[in-house]
Amino acid sequence: xxxxxxxxxxxxxxxxxxxxxxxxxxxxxxxxxxxxxxxxxxxxxxxxxxxxxxxxxxxxxxxxxxxxxx
Numbered sequence: 001x002x003x004x005x006x007x008x009x010x011x012x013x014x015x016x017x018x019x020x021x022x023x024x025x026x027x028x029x030x031x032x033x034x035x036x037x038x039x040x041x042x043x044x045x046x047x048x049x050x051x052x053x054x055x056x057x058x059x060x061x062x063x064x065x066x067x068x069x070x
Contacts (some may be wrong), residue, residue: 002041003036003041003044005026005044005053008056008057011039011042011057012057012063013062013064014039014066015036015057015058015061016068018035022060024061024062024065025058029058032057032058033046034036036054
């Protein structure tokens with residue numbers, strides 16, 4: 001899978017798979033940015049990130065996290 005900043009849901013799912021026990025709301029944006037850019041298949045410019053994109057990814061990841069808390 002190739003990840004770019006436009007693949008918000010795919011990135012969120014990959015983060016949930018990699019960090020299933022991590023509460024996304026407790027992740028600093030600096031760490032989130034690093035984790036995203038370190039995903040295997042991430043092929044976008046890290047400088048193109050912004051707070052809005054990181055927040056959208058964080059909220060999509062939170063949804064995955066909450067859906068799988070049973």
